[in-house]
Amino acid sequence: MKKLFAAASVLALSATGAMAQELNIYNWGNYTNPKLIEKFEAETGIKVTITDYDSNDTALAKVKAGGHGFDIVVPSATYVPIWVSEGLLEETRPDEMENFSNVDPVWIDVPWDEGRHYTVPWQWGTTGVAVNTKYYDGDIDTSAIFMDPPEELKGKINVVPEMGDVMGLAIMYYGGEPCTNDKEILKQVRDGLVEAKKSWLGMDYGNIEKFAKEDVWAGVNWNGSTFRMRLANEDIAYGYPKEGYVVWMDSVAVLKDAQNMEEAKTFQNFIMEPENAALISEFARYANGITGSEEFMPEDMKTAREINIPAELKDKGTFLPTCDPDTQALYTRIWTDLQK
Amino acid sequence: MSDMALNTPPEPGALELEEAQQDNRSRWLLALPAMVIIGCFATLPLLVMLVYAFLTPGDYGNVVWKFSTDGWVSVLLQRDIFDDTLMWADAHLSIFWRSLRLSLITTILTLIFGVPTAWFIATRPREKRQFWLFLVTVPFWTNLLVRTIAIQELIRSEGVINLILLKIGIIDEPIQMMFTDFAIGFGMTYVYLPLMVLPVYAAVDKLDFRLVEAAHDLYAGRWTAFRRVILPLIKPGIIAGSILVFIPCLGAYVTPRVLGGGKNLMFGNLIELQFGAGRNWPLGAALSLTLMAIVMVALIYYVRVTSREREDV
Amino acid sequence: MSETTLSGSKIETETVVPAASGKKAPKGYSVSTLPGFSVVAIFTFFALYAPIMILVLYSFNAGTSLAIWEGFSLRWYVQAAGNERVIDAAIRSLILAGASATIASICATMAALATTRTRRFKGRTMIYALINQPLMVPEIVTAVALLIVFAWIKVMTGYTSLLYLIAAHTAFCIPFAYLPIRARLETMDDTLEVAARDLYASPMQVFRRVTLPLMWPGIIAGFMLAFVISLDDVVITEFVKSAGQETIPTYMLGQLRRVVTPEVNAISTIILVSGAILVSLFFWVSRERR
Numbered sequence: 001m002k003k004l005f006a007a008a009s010v011l012a013l014s015a016t017g018a019m020a021q022e023l024n025i026y027n028w029g030n031y032t033n034p035k036l037i038e039k040f041e042a043e044t045g046i047k048v049t050i051t052d053y054d055s056n057d058t059a060l061a062k063v064k065a066g067g068h069g070f071d072i073v074v075p076s077a078t079y080v081p082i083w084v085s086e087g088l089l090e091e092t093r094p095d096e097m098e099n100f101s102n103v104d105p106v107w108i109d110v111p112w113d114e115g116r117h118y119t120v121p122w123q124w125g126t127t128g129v130a131v132n133t134k135y136y137d138g139d140i141d142t143s144a145i146f147m148d149p150p151e152e153l154k155g156k157i158n159v160v161p162e163m164g165d166v167m168g169l170a171i172m173y174y175g176g177e178p179c180t181n182d183k184e185i186l187k188q189v190r191d192g193l194v195e196a197k198k199s200w201l202g203m204d205y206g207n208i209e210k211f212a213k214e215d216v217w218a219g220v221n222w223n224g225s226t227f228r229m230r231l232a233n234e235d236i237a238y239g240y241p242k243e244g245y246v247v248w249m250d251s252v253a254v255l256k257d258a259q260n261m262e263e264a265k266t267f268q269n270f271i272m273e274p275e276n277a278a279l280i281s282e283f284a285r286y287a288n289g290i291t292g293s294e295e296f297m298p299e300d301m302k303t304a305r306e307i308n309i310p311a312e313l314k315d316k317g318t319f320l321p322t323c324d325p326d327t328q329a330l331y332t333r334i335w336t337d338l339q340k
Numbered sequence: 341m342s343d344m345a346l347n348t349p350p351e352p353g354a355l356e357l358e359e360a361q362q363d364n365r366s367r368w369l370l371a372l373p374a375m376v377i378i379g380c381f382a383t384l385p386l387l388v389m390l391v392y393a394f395l396t397p398g399d400y401g402n403v404v405w406k407f408s409t410d411g412w413v414s415v416l417l418q419r420d421i422f423d424d425t426l427m428w429a430d431a432h433l434s435i436f437w438r439s440l441r442l443s444l445i446t447t448i449l450t451l452i453f454g455v456p457t458a459w460f461i462a463t464r465p466r467e468k469r470q471f472w473l474f475l476v477t478v479p480f481w482t483n484l485l486v487r488t489i490a491i492q493e494l495i496r497s498e499g500v501i502n503l504i505l506l507k508i509g510i511i512d513e514p515i516q517m518m519f520t521d522f523a524i525g526f527g528m529t530y531v532y533l534p535l536m537v538l539p540v541y542a543a544v545d546k547l548d549f550r551l552v553e554a555a556h557d558l559y560a561g562r563w564t565a566f567r568r569v570i571l572p573l574i575k576p577g578i579i580a581g582s583i584l585v586f587i588p589c590l591g592a593y594v595t596p597r598v599l600g601g602g603k604n605l606m607f608g609n610l611i612e613l614q615f616g617a618g619r620n621w622p623l624g625a626a627l628s629l630t631l632m633a634i635v636m637v638a639l640i641y642y643v644r645v646t647s648r649e650r651e652d653v
Numbered sequence: 654m655s656e657t658t659l660s661g662s663k664i665e666t667e668t669v670v671p672a673a674s675g676k677k678a679p680k681g682y683s684v685s686t687l688p689g690f691s692v693v694a695i696f697t698f699f700a701l702y703a704p705i706m707i708l709v710l711y712s713f714n715a716g717t718s719l720a721i722w723e724g725f726s727l728r729w730y731v732q733a734a735g736n737e738r739v740i741d742a743a744i745r746s747l748i749l750a751g752a753s754a755t756i757a758s759i760c761a762t763m764a765a766l767a768t769t770r771t772r773r774f775k776g777r778t779m780i781y782a783l784i785n786q787p788l789m790v791p792e793i794v795t796a797v798a799l800l801i802v803f804a805w806i807k808v809m810t811g812y813t814s815l816l817y818l819i820a821a822h823t824a825f826c827i828p829f830a831y832l833p834i835r836a837r838l839e840t841m842d843d844t845l846e847v848a849a850r851d852l853y854a855s856p857m858q859v860f861r862r863v864t865l866p867l868m869w870p871g872i873i874a875g876f877m878l879a880f881v882i883s884l885d886d887v888v889i890t891e892f893v894k895s896a897g898q899e900t901i902p903t904y905m906l907g908q909l910r911r912v913v914t915p916e917v918n919a920i921s922t923i924i925l926v927s928g929a930i931l932v933s934l935f936f937w938v939s940r941e942r943r
Contacts, residue, residue, distance in 0.1 A: 029906065057615070062804075202600075336613065371764045377820070381820050389797075453696075456694045461694075477880075580833060580836040591791035
């Protein structure tokens with residue numbers, strides 16, 4: 001009961017704003033390890049408030065509108081150039097920060113933020129396919145799993161309703177580049193998806209249970225989520241389509257109109273510490289891009305195929321670039337046609 | 341004007357006229373708070389959208405302040421992606437039709453289950469009614485998503501319903517219910533049930549059962565009495581309930597998506613897509629204003645017809 | 654005094670039943686029972702609670718899943734109790750729903766009084782359309798538009814409190830409260846009120862002693878609906894909320910993509926049980942008073 005009153009009074013006071021140091025993080029839901037925040041608060045004395053969003057577009061629209069009160073945001077790679085070009089991010093120069101030497105060189109000169117002038121790696125992962133090997137023992141490192149499903153899997157396939165990821169996979173399946181506006185390929189993509197959809201069961205999130213309980217046998221999925229599935233049902237395996245799979249990274253950036261600029265920079269620096277980065281990964285089960293964080297990670301993550309890409313498939317992964325508005329409009333049309 | 345004549349004395353004196361004016365003024369005053377709140381926080385935003393519907397989409401969401409009617413045109417007409425011919429936007433039409441059908445089915449199902457439930461509650465002893473009423477709303481204190489997941493748990497292949505049916509031998513094989521239209525129908529009826537039960541209850545609760553008795557005395561059977569006496573009296577409640585279920589259903593998408601597997605878009609998804617990854621706010625605005633206009637016309641027609649009936653008898 | 658003693662002459666003439674059917678009505682049953690209705694009602698109650706039972710069951714799951722039972726445990730209650738964000742969100746949801754539903758029911762009651770039991774006056778249809786307008790707009794549209802309007806105010810004033818959310822919720826709750834109240838008032842005739850007025854009761858007395866008690870079931874129904882609607886709202890809240898203003902639905906929305914744990918089941922169960930206790934207390938107290 002005491003707690004209830006305490007919380008209620010905090011609620012009443014929150015409007016006025018306290019004097020103490022604060023930091024407002026705006027991040028994907030269920031993505032921030034409470035232990036990480038506790039550690040940060042204990043080390044710096046900064047009080048952190050986390051607020052969730054559920055899509056890049058919602059976050060972008062809200063921050064763009066203004067008056068939001070956030071300091072830090074964690075956009076996906078595809079969206080970082082938009083955030084930068086819209087002038088929403090502060091150039092905090094993480095590359096000059098103390099802990100920057102810990103960032104894996106692979107993740108420094110990335111296409112969306114050359115040399116890391118704005119953003120710090122948070123987590124990265126891949127979008128590939130998950131298959132229950134009890135029902136299908138063929139090759140799983142292919143997008144044919146959902147684009148041209150084997151007979152055994154028909155009617156038991158789920159595809160995550162993520163326009164960017166699914167369009168990217170399908171385009172690469174037909175040999176195109178992500179963000180292509182080549183009508184030949186796009187026609188193949190649309191017809192292929194429409195045809196493939198007939199053998200899908202659903203297009204849904206929240207699949208860990210459905211895979212684990214074998215309501216769903218295969219589908220497009222994220223690597224970290226598939227990892228959790230395998231822990232619940234050992235028959236489930238993760239495939240990296242050799243036609244091309246999607247690599248994504250969410251990065252921590254500071255907003256231009258942040259009210260707690262120094263605290264926000266402190267946080268950027270803080271998460272480049274290997275021990276802290278390991279805390280991020282421990283929670284959401286994705287890799288983080290900080291060298292030396294592996295040794296602090298849970299044992300089962302070090303060897304997992306979902307987290308460690310097999311050497312022969314490493315070069316098949318692609319970042320989705322930011323498509324130009326006209327191409328994006330085309331993709332929306334195809335996506336709508338697919339689900340009409 | 342004919343309806344006025346029904347209620348007012350044939351020759352209104354100056355005094356009555358003044359009284360009527362005063363009455364009107366106090367009625368407006370009473371309605372004012374609701375109108376101000378809705379005006380500021382629902383109608384004003386709508387006007388913003390009306391403006392947006394005539395602008396050009398921004399490159400990455402939002403709008404550019406340049407007049408354009410493209411949003412409106414593409415509600416109904418679109419160029420083919422591949423051969424550029426102008427054609428009906430059949431995707432939009434078929435999605436709208438799907439939502440409309442779902443709303444109708446849901447409204448009918450909530451009527452079938454909601455009216456008897458409301459009747460049941462309203463015929464309990466007076467002091468117990470609020471308890472039963474409360475029992476109807478309690479399940480909705482839980483989160484929509486958790487509730488939907490729980491429904492899914494009931495209907496999955498190894499779920500409770502299938503287990504029971506297997507046990508008592510009605511079926512030999514589990515029925516595929518998950519991600520089917522049955523699942524959507526069940527879920528939608530579940531979610532929208534209180535919106536039907538509560539208004540109908542409010543109407544049944546004040547029903548004068550002596551009228552029903554009178555009907556029986558005049559040799560009306562149960563169903564005749566129900567149709568000719570009860571139904572007209574609880575009609576306002578049924579109308580209110582149907583509006584509350586039907587209209588929000590048109591824009592709903594969480595439940596159909598989770599339970600139906602999300603393979604097909606609902607009109608709500610279509611609009612959301614334009615404001616999200618589709619980055620075409622003007623089209624989103626135009627789509628929703630079109631939806632609103634259709635609903636508005638239907639509603640005003642509905643209210644006109646029903647209130648005329650009331651005045652006729 | 655009960656409403657069943659009310660029978661307006663108007664209603665009676667409205668509902669003359671033709672005696673021509675010639676069927677002899679079977680006597681010896683209560684006119685308030687209709688065949689099949691109770692069966693359907695009981696079934697409905699059962700169906701309403703079946704998923705809730707699953708939900709409560711899994712709040713005691715030892716595993717992290719909402720679908721795979723791994724034994725009994727209180728771990729999610731312990732975890733929820735230790736999770737400040739979830740408790741904070743739950744309390745905020747309740748405050749928000751309570752405040753919005755209260756304001757909405759008061760406004761709706763006044764509006765219902767204004768628009769029923771009257772001859773058609775100029776603008777009645779307009780008031781009716783305006784009040785129902787929030788129903789007709791898909792949530793996402795109101796959400797985006799409010800985001801723009803509120804962001805502008807927030808930037809101008811620097812003021813970011815829960816009031817924005819309360820205002821937004823109240824607006825879309827009003828029609829949900831209004832329709833049941835209106836349905837109740839619609840055919841409630843004014844015999845008693847006229848009688849009271851004839852006995853020199855002041856307008857205020859008439860309202861408090863006669864009109865309000867007659868309307869009460871409608872108001873309760875309206876309030877409950879508004880409360881539930883506000884408690885479940887996610888899209889508008891997601892767009893209007895400022896930093897730190899998480900509610901249970903927006904918290905859940907964020908979880909959807911990753912993994913949903915029984916923690917929210919535990920929170921839901923706590924809200925359910927505490928709500929049930931509160932309301933039983935309320936009934937008990939009001940019965941004592943009577």
